[in-house]
Amino acid sequence: MDYFHLSADPDTLDRISSLGLAHLGDGVFELMVRSWLCLHGKASNQGLHKAAVTYVSAPAQARMAKTILPLLSQEEQEVYRRGRNSRTSTIPRGATVGEYHASTALEALFGWLYLRGETTRLNQLFSQMMED
Numbered sequence: 001m002d003y004f005h006l007s008a009d010p011d012t013l014d015r016i017s018s019l020g021l022a023h024l025g026d027g028v029f030e031l032m033v034r035s036w037l038c039l040h041g042k043a044s045n046q047g048l049h050k051a052a053v054t055y056v057s058a059p060a061q062a063r064m065a066k067t068i069l070p071l072l073s074q075e076e077q078e079v080y081r082r083g084r085n086s087r088t089s090t091i092p093r094g095a096t097v098g099e100y101h102a103s104t105a106l107e108a109l110f111g112w113l114y115l116r117g118e119t120t121r122l123n124q125l126f127s128q129m130m131e132d
Helices: 010-014 018-039 048-056 058-071 074-084 097-116 119-131
Strands: none
Touching (some): 010 097, 018 048, 018 074, 018 119, 048 058, 058 074, 058 119, 097 119
């Protein structure tokens, strides 16, 4: 199996919980942020982790998610909504409940798109968020 070029079928995706999608999407989003930082010369070696954290924190993801909500298809909105409504047991310090749910929703969407192999769409949404 090629884990960089996936194309999961709808039945497989339906069996993955929203929190499972968010878990994967967290990694996808962080890899995209780290790549963006390196390619744009935004951080030195010492500050790379600190710079990445400013983008991958729940409050930052919640702010960025707002910029792409109007761009989402009906199907993407449904994945986002399911992720937002997932039950979580803990909320990280520094984030409100609303921010954490929005960031979980964004991560679920990114996990879902990744598993579908929709890298072009991931790049479109990510680029839109990073431009704002």
